[in-house]
Amino acid sequence: MKTARVAYGGALHEAVPHAEGLQLEDGRVLAEDAVVWLPPFEVGTVIALGLNYADHVKELARELTVSTQDEPLAFLKGPGALIGHRGFTRRPADVAFMHYECELAVVIGRTAQRVKRADAMQHVAGYTVCNDYAIRDYLENWYRPNLQVKNRDGCTVLGPWFVDAADVPDPHDLALRTLVNGQLTQQGHTGNMVNDIPALIEYLSGFMTLQAGDVILTGTPDGVVNVNVGDEVVTEIDGIGRLINTIVGDEPFGRQGTTPCASST
Template structure:
């Protein structure tokens, strides 16, 4: 089953997603995908992983890490499916990152690897855009690289754990303007989801709605205003986003 958060006629609704990505409101109305505003399906903290794919680490000429390289993204960075993300003025390189995201479903502290999936609500997808110009340390990205307003599309929904029987063997793909530019597999993860839950919960309590973004494979490319970027994780979802200029993005925000 797929669970989503949407806005319709000014109200936020928690809905189930049906065939053809239609959603049904509590009053029974069935709405098409394009009739609603898709919101990030979870709003907790996001724990993101750097260099968590062996092929991506090799692409950047880095040795694979020996422990998770985790950093935190705040909810203000999230945006939803079919929404816009802005490219800052005067930057040379902004790239996408297609990622499988594990969503925590209940408080998790000192969880053992073999029990880890019992603490998940399910899985979603994110596109963890990065501004390469500001990247001083690949092992610990600073705030300007990863924590800009509305630069992390998340969604469109959360898929139940039971509906993704093997999260360690899913294809990831990214298209720019219809051209396939990135393709990989979660089998290339260095630290898998059970390990990450065990690791993070060993020193902090993970809360319902928190998310673990598990990294991206090789195949990154620059994106510019006007681009449509689609990231897809097999069996989980396809997340559509378009790039606009800084001026266009903040002008639209003021009008809203």
């Protein structure tokens, strides 16, 4: 089952897909652009993984001093970083290189503490699509993301749908891709993760308690390119969803310079 959370008519609603857009729980059918899309579930802690696809490590090899044999590169995000489907993400005017990252987002369904690999998938409630933007200009170095790179307001897009784990027979057998203004720029496959989902849950739950609603962003494959103001970026994963986002400049947010991104919602 696929579900979403949207704002419409001054209220929050749950919704499901419909041939004409989406259907609210009260039966009303609306076009996709008639609502404000939110992250499709109540989000807890967001744990992001860097360099979790071998081809992306290779893509950045000249800038990296890291091996795929290192332990997972994980970092946290605050709630202000999150926006939903059809939202707007700010590109500051003074940056030279800002790129998308299409990622499978794993949603935890129940408390996980010191979970073994063999039991890890029992703690997964479902999945959604993530587009996690980065601005390379702000990196302290090329492989250890700092707050301004990865925790800017509105720079992490989730949605449109939350998909139950029972409806995804093998989350490690999904094709993912990114299109910028309709042009295919990134292709990958979740089977190429350096650390798969059970490994990540075992690793993370070994030193922190994962709770229902926590999200693990599992990394992106190679193919990241610079995006500019006005670009429409579509990140999609087979069986999970098609997530749309638009890049805007400083003006809609009344900001200038290097102030971090802002959300339209």
